[in-house]
Amino acid sequence: MVDGVRRRGPLVALALGLALAALIHTASPSPPLFDGLPLPQAPYAYCSPPSNLESSNVRPARGQADFPVQNGVVAGGSVQTDESAPQVILFIGVDELKVSPGAVSARVTIDPVCADPPPPPGGAQIRGNVYRVSAVEEPGGRPARVSAAYHLTMRVPPGPFSHLQLYDGTAWHPLSTSLAPGGNPYAGSTLAQMGELAATATSGGESPVSVVLRWLGSFGVLALVVLFGIIALVQEIRRRRTQGRERRTG
Amino acid sequence: MIASVGRTGAWPQAGRISALVLLAALARAAIEPMGEGMATAAFATVLLAGMVLTRPTSPLMGEGWSGGAAYSRWNTGRSLLGGLVVAALIVAPGLPALAGAGAGHASRGLDGWWAWAAVTALVATLEEVAIRGALQGALTRGAGTLPAIAAGAAVFALIHLPRYGLGGLPLDFAVGVALGGLRAVSGRVLPCAVAHTAADWAAWWMA
Numbered sequence: 001m002v003d004g005v006r007r008r009g010p011l012v013a014l015a016l017g018l019a020l021a022a023l024i025h026t027a028s029p030s031p032p033l034f035d036g037l038p039l040p041q042a043p044y045a046y047c048s049p050p051s052n053l054e055s056s057n058v059r060p061a062r063g064q065a066d067f068p069v070q071n072g073v074v075a076g077g078s079v080q081t082d083e084s085a086p087q088v089i090l091f092i093g094v095d096e097l098k099v100s101p102g103a104v105s106a107r108v109t110i111d112p113v114c115a116d117p118p119p120p121p122g123g124a125q126i127r128g129n130v131y132r133v134s135a136v137e138e139p140g141g142r143p144a145r146v147s148a149a150y151h152l153t154m155r156v157p158p159g160p161f162s163h164l165q166l167y168d169g170t171a172w173h174p175l176s177t178s179l180a181p182g183g184n185p186y187a188g189s190t191l192a193q194m195g196e197l198a199a200t201a202t203s204g205g206e207s208p209v210s211v212v213l214r215w216l217g218s219f220g221v222l223a224l225v226v227l228f229g230i231i232a233l234v235q236e237i238r239r240r241r242t243q244g245r246e247r248r249t250g
Numbered sequence: 251m252i253a254s255v256g257r258t259g260a261w262p263q264a265g266r267i268s269a270l271v272l273l274a275a276l277a278r279a280a281i282e283p284m285g286e287g288m289a290t291a292a293f294a295t296v297l298l299a300g301m302v303l304t305r306p307t308s309p310l311m312g313e314g315w316s317g318g319a320a321y322s323r324w325n326t327g328r329s330l331l332g333g334l335v336v337a338a339l340i341v342a343p344g345l346p347a348l349a350g351a352g353a354g355h356a357s358r359g360l361d362g363w364w365a366w367a368a369v370t371a372l373v374a375t376l377e378e379v380a381i382r383g384a385l386q387g388a389l390t391r392g393a394g395t396l397p398a399i400a401a402g403a404a405v406f407a408l409i410h411l412p413r414y415g416l417g418g419l420p421l422d423f424a425v426g427v428a429l430g431g432l433r434a435v436s437g438r439v440l441p442c443a444v445a446h447t448a449a450d451w452a453a454w455w456m457a
Contacts, residue, residue, distance in 0.1 A: 010434030013399045017428025018336070022343035024421045231298070 041085040041185070044157040047114035047129045060087060060112040060129050066105045066138065067097065074099055074144070079108045081131075087112075087155040088131050088197075098145040103137035106144045113196060120200070121165055121172035127199040128157040130167070134194050146192055153180075153188045160201035164189045167196040174200075260392030267385040268405055270296065271377075279412035290369060297376040324436040333444025336432055340425060340445065341452045367451055374446040378429070381406050383439040386430055399430030425449070 042058075049057035061082040067075045076094040080086035088110045097106045110133055117130040133152070135144040154164060163177035164187055180186035187199060274296035282289040324332065381402050389398035403426030410422045429442045436442075 009396045010399070010431045012431070013396065013427055014336070014431025014435055017403070017424050017426070017431055018339050020424035021340055021421060021428060024424055025344035 042083065044128060044155065044185075045083060045087060046157070047112055047117070058083075060114070062112065063088065063090075063110040064107065066107050067092070068105050069099055069103050069137075072101065074106045079110060081110055081112075085155065087129070088133075089153040090133065091151040091153075093148065093150065096146065096148045096150050097135055098147045099137040100140070100142060103140065103144075105138045106135050107138050108135045108144075109133070117198075118167045118172070118196060121174075123203055124162070124165070124172075124200040125203050127159060127161055127201050128155070130196050130198045132196045143194075146194060149190045149192045151188060151190050152197065153186050154197065154199055156185050156187050156199045158185070161187065161199055162201050163187070163199075165198055165200045166191060166193060167198070168193065169195070172200075260388045264385055264388040264392060264401070267380060267388060268401075271380050271385065271405055271409055274380075275409035275412060282412075290373060294369075294373055294376060297373075297380055324438050324441065326440065329436060329438055329440040330444055332432065332436060333441035334448055336428065336441065336445040337448035337452070340428065340449045341456070344456065363454065366454070370450045371447045374450050375443040377406070377409070378439050378443040378446055381426075382429055382433040382442045386433055390434070395434050399427060399434060402430045402433075403427045 043053070043056065045058045045060040046053065047060060063079050063081040063086070065077060065079040067077055069075070073095045074097040076092050076096065078089060078091050080089040090108060090110065092108065097108075099106050110131055113130040113132050117126070120126045131154070135146070136142060137144050152164070164175045165172045166175055167173075175189040175191060178188050180188065274293050277296050278289045278293035281292045385405060386398045386402040389401050392398075393401075403423050406426035406429070407419050407423040410418055414422070429445060432445060433439060433442050
């Protein structure tokens with residue numbers, strides 16, 4: 001009996017593990033990535049791509065959502081640009097937008113400003129696209145007012161980056177910016193004003209340290225793959241030689 | 251070699267291996283703000299260092315990364331096939347739900363696939379060598395097959411905690427139990443490495 005359990009135990013564990021995984025997968029359809037690098041994202045969609053990306057560049061998309069007004073309160077929600085890896089995402093809480101009496105909804109729009117973007121801020125360069133974030137009430141089309149801060153997440157193209165900035169029609173204003181963990185190319189900020197937004201970096205380009213770190217991040221892993229292959233090959237050769245010697249002597 | 255390590259040395263050995271694997275996961279989590287590439291490189295380096303120490307003569311891991319192939323009735327062909335079947339069984343249940351959710355998995359082409367797949371295979375294989383090979387091997391000698399499978403699955407789930415959070419814990423534990431069972435059934439690490447790698451690769455089209 002004990003021997004039977006001992007013999008069947010591994011098979012039972014295998015079946016149980018698969019059944020549990022199937023159950024969890026069915027309940028929550030997450031892709032089964034346990035390791036490795038995160039999945040590569042679609043390339044950044046530029047309004048004005050660098051020359052080497054011109055042929056493959058896809059134009060950036062816009063985003064729009066209507067938030068209903070119930071009892072005078074604008075419902076919260078999120079809006080994002082319509083790409084497989086959204087380049088701008090807004091989170092607006094309940095009652096954070098104010099509309100006139102009689103409005104039935106607030107329309108929030110994110111538009112890439114590809115024609116005539118504002119000039120870059122002094123001492124900084126714009127990284128990627130400028131996006132115009134706006135909210136109007138419906139019907140009527142009057143601007144909705146931001147009564148409390150909303151959150152914006154913006155994708156940053158590869159290369160240098162320092163912080164997000166807001167252009168209010170007259171000047172750029174630096175925003176307190178947080179970076180997504182795990183080296184994900186997203187930056188976030190909480191702001192209380194609609195306007196034009198952009199990722200910016202200090203003029204003068206990337207520091208040598210960040211260039212080296214980026215290079216190591218890209219090619220260091222590949223170097224490890226090669227190293228792993230060499231070690232595995234050497235181990236295998238040594239194993240076969242040892243086996244051969246044992247056969248000859250045994 | 252298995253006999254030479256002995257039952258009494260199995261527990262300290264399992265402790266050292268668990269510490270090494272968890273240290274690798276902590277190194278990855280600590281370096282993650284510098285970028286995923288750097289974090290994965292750190293994780294792989296620590297595990298790779300462990301793997302180098304898993305030569306059959308190594309006092310650290312004893313049985314080594316050959317994963318008991320000499321004692322298994324599963325040859326390489328059977329190991330590959332078995333690994334692929336288990337990977338398919340891990341992946342398949344999630345497919346209908348993902349298709350229903352309209353995931354944009356079909357849009358990803360093959361640009362960058364080879365480098366991504368190589369790194370993913372490397373990390374998955376290193377983990378299987380350390381957890382299913384060395385750790386489960388040592389614990390099987392010290393505590394028996396089923397506790398070894400459970401402990402290996404727990405370590406497997408724990409090392410993914412910083413990356414996927416508590417939400418990923420049940421799935422990682424369940425897959426760890428399945429892979430541990432596969433290791434015990436086959437007597438080899440190879441089918442586990444194949445299953446783990448193939449399941450990871452499926453995410454290219456599913457995520």
